[in-house]
Amino acid sequence: MVGHDSQGEIDCTLTIDDQTGELGYAFHRGIDRGTELTFYCDFRETDTTVQSCYLDNRLGVWNALRLCETLEDGIVAFSCWEEHGGGCSISGNVYI
Structure with a gap:
């Protein structure tokens, strides 16, 4: 997941607790509440094609x-x- 909050840029991984199903994230710091995160866009371009979500x-x-x-x-x-x-x-x- 990518985004930014008051502390800077965010590039984290979405996690799901196997037992509770609770969503979380793996990142080196806390993320401000209400921060909008989106899925990382893996944009790929060649001489003849463009691939992206x-x-x-x-x-x-x-x-x-x-x-x-x-x-x-x-x-x-x-x-x-x-x-x-x-x-x-x-x-x-x-x-x-």
């Missing part, structure tokens, strides 16, 4: 932003949480 979302946003460079009469809408059943129904759609 969540590329469908990232490439969709990149394509929409590229469209904005030439869009004259239209709306580009970005949203979040659409995959979690409680957010909005728009997911980086383009309306012209």
